[in-house]
Amino acid sequence: MNQLPIDAVLPELLGALAAGSGAVLVAEPGAGKTTRVPLALLDAAWLDGRKIIMLEPRRLAARSAATYMAEMLGEQVGDTVGYRVRLDTKVSARTRIEVVTEGVLTRMLQEDPAVLDVGVIVFDEFHERHLHGDLGLALSLQSQALLRSDLRLLVMSATLAAGTVAELLGGVPIIESAGRVFPVQTIYRSAKVEGRIEPSVASTILQALAADEGNMLVFLPGVGEIRRVASLLAREERMKGVKVAELYGTMPLEAQDQAIKPSAAGKRKVVLATAIAESSLTVEGVRIVIDAGLMRVSRFSPRTGMTRLETVAVSVASADQRRGRAGRLAPGVCYRLWTEQEHLYLQPFSQPEMLEADLAPLALELAVWGIQQPEELGWLDPPPIGAYQQALQLLELLQAVDSLGRPTESGRRMARLGLHPRLGYMLLRAQQYGAGERACELAALLSERDLLPQQRSADLQLRLEALHRGGGGGADVDRGAVQRIRSQAQQWSRLLHSAAGEAAPAAHGAAAAGAGQQAAAMSCGALLALAYPDRIAQRRSDGRYLLANGRGAALPEAQPLSRAAYLVAAELDDAGTESRIRLAAELTEGELASAAREQIRRERVVEWDASAQAVRARERVRLGALLLQEKPLVKPDAELVAAALAQGVQQEGLSLLPMSKQAAQLLARMRLMRHYDSSWPDVSDEGLLSTPALAEWLLPHIQGMKSKSDLQRLGMQQLLEGMLTWTQRQELDKQVPTHIAVPSGSRIPVDYNDPEAPFIAVRLQELFGMKDTPLLAGGKLPLTLHLLSPSQRPVQVTRDLGSFWSHTYFEVKKDLKGRYPKHYWPDDPYAAQPTNRVKPRK
Incomplete structure (x- = not known):
């Protein structure tokens, strides 16, 4: 068996697991951790014949690792070493090492939380931070804490924040293997790639084939890019004799196996792969890596409740993993299709799926x-x-x-x-x-x-x-x-x-x-x-759709499905304010009523209709934001109608009510008293329109009404007076009267529209003999006097009548006497007789 770098630290790792509850193993690509560690653990005394479960994030890596370990033991897969992945399982009663994918581990733990037949769970390539990987570790930790103190947990990765993981595992040891990575020359682009990445990838492949030796692994974000690059290469004469293979997760398993097998003798191979080839498996003979620097990630939007695929830049850790593929077997070269300046802005690690996925x-x-x-x-x-x-x-x-x-x-x-x-x-x-x-x-x-x-x-x-x-x-x-x-x-x-x-x-x-x-x-x-009740969509008049969750959506182009009154959107791109529907199916009204019956709500709605300026009562059938049916509600509850009308007043404001001149003045007087004494009712717009206030002063008086025209029958002056006690009414007339009696005998109405400066407009001659300005609100507010000429034109505004008589009157008198010579303009306004005529009566 060839020596690998991981062999040097295996004794330390075995000792750590024998003495404690787990460990963190950091080993660079090519160290051999994926295949050597499980085999080394097989004979550990503490394992006591129990199984080793190793978690691999990807199906291809799981099958490849199990196959390689079985070959090292001279056995078939399914004997000592087996695997469990989606759509494919090879295990037997003899199996001691099971390589499983993430969802499989979750199911094993759910079915048997104590996992009594398991001695150690190994989390390989944990840096990928898939959702089920994080979940599997969290569940395993609780099983270890509550049910299985003898269960060991081992976390392995080439790029990992090892200290944080070790702390989460209870302060377990961190063991590092330097790995055996041959030198890899890294070549950056001199300028940023503009437009589509595929032409740059294809030209770099041709350049590398001419300049460098060995097979080539090309990282692309998705299947679409792989197919387009393959199409570009197929037109090139220089690609004759070079095998182009594709490698991505949804390929048939046999095709994946073929992609990673050694090429025929004397024939070079170019493997166009997604991130599936980033770790845990070796594409034979690779000496060249070309990295487009992009990856496809699934991101969930809590705002819309939908998931979309995004193409994003790789992290530094992922880029290093990819580069390491070129130096596993011999010195290699890595072409990065981004500049050194762009590299400085890459994130150090990929975002954990936990923070971006549908939970x-x-x-x-x-x-x-x-x-x-x-x-x-x-x-x-x-x-x-x-x-x-x-x-x-x-x-x-x-x-x-x-x-x-x-x-x-x-x-x-x-x-x-x-x-x-x-x-x-x-x-x-x-x-x-x-x-x-x-x-x-x-x-x-x-x-x-x-x-x-x-x-x-x-x-x-x-x-x-x-x-x-x-x-x-x-x-x-x-x-x-x-x-x-x-x-x-x-x-x-x-x-x-x-x-x-x-x-x-x-x-x-x-x-x-x-x-x-x-x-x-x-x-x-x-x-x-049944699966997407929140994405049942109703056709709008313009051909777009409204989803039950309230979002808008549209088919990308006219098609037979565009005529459907209802459809269900299974896949949307969640782009912009309205999503584009990528996959959907038509739904009849009858099917909708059956399939979504538990989400359909029948409601009786009595509400204010601003456009009609009236209360409207409707019986509606709704599915979320979709209005499926609506008809008038016969004999709605009178209390609900009155409440809806009050709500209309609340929305529209006091302008909806018949405010006479007398009522408006009363309201202004009450507001002035409130300004100086907070014990008075709050009759500001906000105060009157608050829900508790409306229920008190308005709601009892609008029973039987349902529109703005009905409200015009209200007596607003009486409603406002009803808010005052008898004592307050008396106080109101005394402190802020409706009229002021002036020396001429006239009763002049007070304008309270400006609560800061209520005023009367009165001819100057009617105030002869008045020494001081009248005071309002218990002497706190002087009345503003708009002094008029005999022809009712303003000549002076004052809040200090005494000062006017003493200083300004004589100048005003000269002007008025010149314009109105027949009128009475005495020299002493204090002693003069007031009059509302040309001259005082004799």
Whole structure:
């Protein structure tokens, strides 16, 4: 057996695990940790014959690691070493090392929290920080703390914040292996890539093939980019004799195996891969890495409740992992398609999926585990509160948990299926309707890449029909996806029937006819409505759609589905204010009423209609934000009508009420008293329109009314007076009177519109003999006097009448005497006789 760098630290690692509860192992790419560590642990005394479970984030890496370890033992996979991944399991009663993917570990822990037949759980490539990896570690830590003090936990990675992880594990030792990475020359671009990345990738591949030796591993963000680069290379004469292989997670397993196998003697190979090739597996003979510097991540938006795929720059840790692929077997070279300046701005580590993902699957697993609050477990990064609460709301909508967050029996069954809760709920409900097989097909369709990638229509029914044809009848069908979807549908079907104690149905390969019979039972749209009740969409008049969750959405282009009055959107891009619908199915009104009956609400609404300036009473049928039906409500409750009318006043303001001149003056006088004495009623707009105040002074008087025109019958002066006690009314007339009697005998009305400066407008001659300015509000506020000429024109404004008589009157007198010579202009205004005529009466 060849010596690997990890061998040097294995004694230290074995000692740490023998003496304690766990360890953190940091080993660079190529050190051999994935395959050597589990084998080294097999004979540990503390293991006592129990199993080793090793978690691998990716299916290809899990199968590859298990196969390599089995070969090292001279055995077949499934003997001492086996694996469990989605759609593929190879284990036996003899298996001691099980390499599993993340969801499988979660299921194992849920079924047996004590994992009594397991001695150690190994978390490999933990730096990828997938949601189920974080969850698996949190559940394992609680199992270790409460049920299995002898259970060991080992966390391994090449790039990891080891100190934080070691602290989470209870202060376990950190063991480091330097690795055996051959020198790798790193070449950056001199200028930033503009536009699409594919032409730059293709030209760099051709450059590297000419300049460097060995096979090549090219990192691209997704399948679309892989296909476009492959297409560009296929046109190049220089690629003759070079094998181009694709490598991504949704490929058939056999094709993945072929991509990582050594190339034929004398023939070079270029592997176009997603991040699946970043760690835990070796693509044979690779000496060259070309890194586009991008990766595809799934991000959940709590604002919209939807998940979207985003293309983002890789982290420094991921870039280093990728570069290390070139130096595992010999010196190599890494071409980075970004500049050194851009490299300075990369994030040090990738964002944990916990902080960006849809947390509904996590919330369901925690509920089944018995956790009410995530804080009860130990996390490197706890679930964000907002996203977690939204996940619980969805689970309650899907009847997976009750109002207290406790799992229902349906929720437990959904968790055992291992699907997203939406799809699990759809399968369970569809089984009740006799449409379980069709639901399994639809769930598998939604879990895989689109099998009609070139199809412009968003209609899922077309995909279902293509699946039933077996991929025939169309060149644009992804036949590999067809096989995966069929296999996954069969597996879920077996799980469904097993849980119900029924025999599994015949395999899909035999019967498109059986699927056709199921189609009659329940349409694609009706099934989708079970999984996505919040994404049932109603067509608007302009052809766009409104979702039940209140969001807007639109089909990207006109298509037959555009005519549907209702549809269910299974996949949206969540871009901008309105999402684009990528996958959907039509839903009839009858199907909607059946599939979403538990979410449909009938309501009687009595509310103020601002456009009609009246109360409108309606009987409505709603599904979230969607108005399905509306009709007038006959004989609405009188109390509700009055309350709605009061609400209209609250919304529209006092302008809705018939405010006469006398009522307006009374209101102003009351406000002035309130200004100087807080014990008086608050009759400001805000005070009068507050809900408690309206209930007191207005609501009892509008019974039987329902519109603005009805309100005009109100006597506002009497309503306002009704807010005052008898004593306050007397005080009001005394302190802020409606009129002021002046020396001429006239009673002049007081204008209170400006509470800071109430005034009277009076001819100057009527005030002869008045020495001082009248005072209001208990002497606190001098009355403003607008002094007028005989022709009622203003000549002076004053709040100090005595000062006016002493200083200003004589100048004013000269002017007035010149303009009004027949009028009476005495020299002594204090002793003069006041008059409202030209001259005083003799």
